[in-house]
Amino acid sequence: MSAPTPSRLHELSPEEQIAYGQLDPNRIPQHVAIIMDGNGRWAGKRALKRFLGHQKGAESVQFVVETASRINLPWITLYAFSIENNLRRPKSEVNFLMKLLKSYLIGNVERMNANNVRMAYIGRTHDLPAEVQETMQWASEATARNTGTTLTLALNYGARSEIVDAVRKILTELAAEAHARKCSVEDLLGSGALDQIDEREITRSLYTAHMPDPDLVIRTSGEQRISNFLLWQIAYAEFLVTDRLWPDFNGLHLLEAIAEYQRRDRRYGGLTQNATDETFDGLQPVEEIASELLRR
Ligand code: FPP
Numbered sequence: 001m002s003a004p005t006p007s008r009l010h011e012l013s014p015e016e017q018i019a020y021g022q023l024d025p026n027r028i029p030q031h032v033a034i035i036m037d038g039n040g041r042w043a044g045k046r047a048l049k050r051f052l053g054h055q056k057g058a059e060s061v062q063f064v065v066e067t068a069s070r071i072n073l074p075w076i077t078l079y080a081f082s083i084e085n086n087l088r089r090p091k092s093e094v095n096f097l098m099k100l101l102k103s104y105l106i107g108n109v110e111r112m113n114a115n116n117v118r119m120a121y122i123g124r125t126h127d128l129p130a131e132v133q134e135t136m137q138w139a140s141e142a143t144a145r146n147t148g149t150t151l152t153l154a155l156n157y158g159a160r161s162e163i164v165d166a167v168r169k170i171l172t173e174l175a176a177e178a179h180a181r182k183c184s185v186e187d188l189l190g191s192g193a194l195d196q197i198d199e200r201e202i203t204r205s206l207y208t209a210h211m212p213d214p215d216l217v218i219r220t221s222g223e224q225r226i227s228n229f230l231l232w233q234i235a236y237a238e239f240l241v242t243d244r245l246w247p248d249f250n251g252l253h254l255l256e257a258i259a260e261y262q263r264r265d266r267r268y269g270g271l272t273q274n275a276t277d278e279t280f281d282g283l284q285p286v287e288e289i290a291s292e293l294l295r296r
Contacts, residue, residue, distance in 0.1 A: 005072065005116075005147070005148065007072075008069070008070045008072075009070060009071065011070045012067065012070050012071070012251070013251070013252070015252050016067060016070075016251055016252050016255055019252055019255035019256060019259065020071060020255055022259060023255065023258055023259055023262060024262055027262050028071060028072070028073060028258065029073070029214075029215035029216045029258060029261055030073075030074050030075060030212045030215055031074065031075035031076070031077065031211060031212050031213065031214045031215055031216075032068070032073060032075070032076050032077075032214065032215070032216045032217075032218065032254070032257075032258070033076075033077040033078075033079070033214035033216070033217045033218075033229070033230055033233075033234070033237070034064070034076070034077070034078050034079065034217070034218045034219075034220070035079045035217070035218070035219040035220070035226075035227060035229055036057060036060070036061070036078055036079060036080065036220060036246040036249075037219060037220050037221040037223055037245075037246055038053075038220050038221025038222075038244075038245030038246045038247070038248075039053035039054045039056070039057040039245070039246055039247055040053050041053070041221060041245055042056060042057075042245040042246070042247040042248065043056075045245075050093065051093070051096045051100075053247055054096065054097060054100055055100065056247035057246045057247045058100055058104045059247070060246055060247055060248075060249050060250060061078060061080075061104070062108055062111065063250040063251050064076070064249065064250065064251055064253075064254050065112075065115070065117060065149065065151050066111070066115050066117075066251065067250070067251025067252075067254050067255065068149050068151075068251075068254060069115040069116060069117050069148050069149040070115075070251075071255070072148065072149070073149055074149060074150065074212075075149070075150050075152070075211050075212065075214075076149055076150070076151055076152070077122070077151075077152040077153075077154060077208075077211075077214065077230070078151070078152070078153055078154065079154045079157065079227075079229050080101070080153045080154060080155055081097055081101070081123075081153075081154070081155045081156060081157070082154070082156075082157055082158055082227065082228060082229075083123070083124065083156055083157065083158035083161055083228075084158065084227075084228065085097070086127075086156050098128065098129055098132050101132060101135075101136075101153075101155070102131065102132050102135045105119075105135050105136065105138075105139040106135060106139075109138075109139050109142050109143060112139075112142075112143045112146070112151070113142070113143060113146065115148065115149070116146045116147060116148030116149070117143060117146055117148055117149050117150070117151050118140075118143050118144060118145075118146040118147070118148070118149070118150045118151070119139050119140045119143045119150075119151050119152075119153070120140060120150055120151070120152045120153075121136055121140070121152065121153050121154075121155050122152055122153075122154050122155075122157055122162070122207035122208060123154050123155045123156045123157030123158075123162075123207070124156045124157070124158075124161060124165075125155050125156055127156055128155060128156055136155075150211070152208075152211070154229070154230075157207075157229075158228045159226075159228045159229055159230055159231035159232065160228060160231070162206055162207055162232075163202075163206070163231070163232060165207070166202055166205035166206050167205075169205045170197060170201065170202075170205050174188060174189075174193060177193075202232065203232070206232060206233070208230070208233055213233045213234065213235070213236070213237065214230060214233060214234055214237045215237060215238065215261065215266075216237060216238050216240065216257065216258070216261045217229070217230070217234050217237045217238070217239050217240070218240050218241075218242065218254075218257050219239070219240070219241045219242070220242055220244055220245060220246040220249050221242075221243065221244070221245045221246060222241060222242075222243040223241070224241050236266070236268050236269075238261050238264045238266065240257050240260055240261065242257070
């Protein structure tokens with residue numbers, strides 16, 4: 001049996017310790033996903049160039065990840081660069097973001113190891129510049145043995161293209177199986193393979209197959225949209241929008257978001273936990289309610 005992970009709560013700042021003290025330690029989310037927005041606005045408010053907003057945003061990434069690791073949050077996924085960012089932003093900004101990512105990884109691997117953080121990525125990362133991919137691989141290998149928080153960066157990521165990739169994967173596997181069995185794909189589908197394509201199979205084929213669905217999605221800077229982030233996985237996540245711009249977001253704000261999450265009543269399409277059959281036994285019969293409504 002492996003030894004229990006020693007608590008690192010004493011490493012939280014005094015303000016974070018107070019905020020953590022108000023949380024239910026048994027209901028810390030397993031997975032928090034964050035849409036980091038507002039770097040440009042943060043810079044604009046200070047009459048600075050956009051790239052300085054991104055640079056400050058990279059510092060927030062590290063603060064938030066380290067707090068997550070201190071409270072033993074198992075999974076944190078950050079939307080760092082979308083496919084749409086790649087296609088629709090000026091080349092100069094994309095190039096800057098790529099350089100920033102590379103220097104962020106090189107500059108922080110040691111801190112990731114000190115915080116027991118494992119690094120991973122999701123997205124069409126094979127379309128990123130080769131030298132960025134090399135650094136990404138180096139960082140994930142250098143942190144692969146860590147057993148604390150897994151930090152997943154969504155890079156060149158889009159949820160719709162993730163679903164497209166999942167469908168392609170399923171079809172490719174199906175074609176390979178038909179080939180191995182020396183039959184046609186049609187024969188396979190007819191002999192039960194179609195029924196095997198269910199929600200579990202889609203989940204298994206996504207980039208996130210190895211992780212639990214996010215419990216909490218946070219979006220900074222006030223925009224109330226999902227922007228093509230983890231569409232399949234967030235079906236039952238709690239969604240929290242804060243007006244705070246990403247470069248102003250830190251570990252304390254993560255803990256405040258978790259406090260708000262703990263105040264929510266998650267029902268997954270069911271009823272509140274306290275509802276039992278008895279809750280309904282005392283209710284007026286439906287026929288009576290219907291005829292009362294008709295009389296009105
Ligand atoms: C949105 O700000 C943020 C991004 C486009 C990418 C997020 C990037 C970072 C946080 C910095 C780098 C990250 C790592 C992991 C090194 P925006 O430019 O859309 O802001 P705006 O909506 O105010 O213009």
